[in-house]
Amino acid sequence: MAIPRIDSYKIALKAAAVASEKIMEYYLAGFETEVKMDGSPVTQADLAASEIISQILIGTEIPITGEETVKEHYHIRKTWKQSWCVDPLDGTKEFIKRNGEFAVNIALIEDQQAVFGIIASPTEQKILFGGKNFGVFLTDMDNFMDESAWIKILPKQEMADTIVLTCSRSHDSGPILQYLHELKKYFSDVEFIKKGSSLKFFDLALGRADAYPRFAPTMEWDIAAGQAILEALGGEVIDYTTGKPLTYNKENLKNPFFIAQSQVLIQKLK
DSSP states (O other), X not given: OOOOHHHHHHHHHHHHHHHHHHHHHHHHHOOOEEEOXXXXXXXXXXXXXXXXXXXXXXXXXXXXXXXXXXXXOHHHHTTOSXXXXXXXXXXXXXXXXXXXXXXXXXXXXXXXXXXXXXXXETTTTEEEXXXXXXXXXXXXXXXXXXXXXXXXXXXOOOOOXXXXXXXXXXXXXXXXXXXXXXXXXXXXXXXXXXEOGGGHHHHHHTTSOSEEEEOSOOBHHXXXXXXXXXXXXXXXXXXXXXXXXXXXXXXXXXXXSEEEEOHHXXXXXX
């Protein structure tokens, strides 16, 4: 039987922190890069962080689906009530560019829903984490086990006439013009924050941005942690075509195009 959830969460926080420490060792000392079969880059830091996270999460007795781990066949995965969804180094391209915009993502999936998420920024030494039945918190990496050092994050309450979008730095975003046209019915202007990796969810959770539109390919481990955090703040991550929340541990681990938006934006668009 799996250990109690709060302990599982703290184990996952430890996994994110220790992996972040290892990532920074490579970031500062240098690393080798290879190209995977799908054409995407992978570094020694990706692989080392993946191994660390897998070893630490063993203690939760919950199976893992991760970018750098062997994926179980769907006929096995579909029987899982719970699973971890892991990207050990989200934003490998940004890591290679050395711009600091990369993260560690760990999410707990239950019945295809992201119920808890962790996004750690190795360069900023910050961890953002939470879920609907837990709350959302920000902490320094040195104090992640000290609950008294957790800063509770509350939803943004008011919007200006200008909407702020947080967008990818390394990927084009397809039919963005149609989306912008819709937004301009409600707002006088649109501003953009370009940023790599899941750090865009820091902008959303901390009220620096209102929406994250994504019209380029992503995988479940890129978004699951961010969705758990954003939903805990009253926001949503929805399929751009159907308007339904993204789901996880699917047969096809690719995400549809989506819009992540804050609670205050949802209320504004009603």
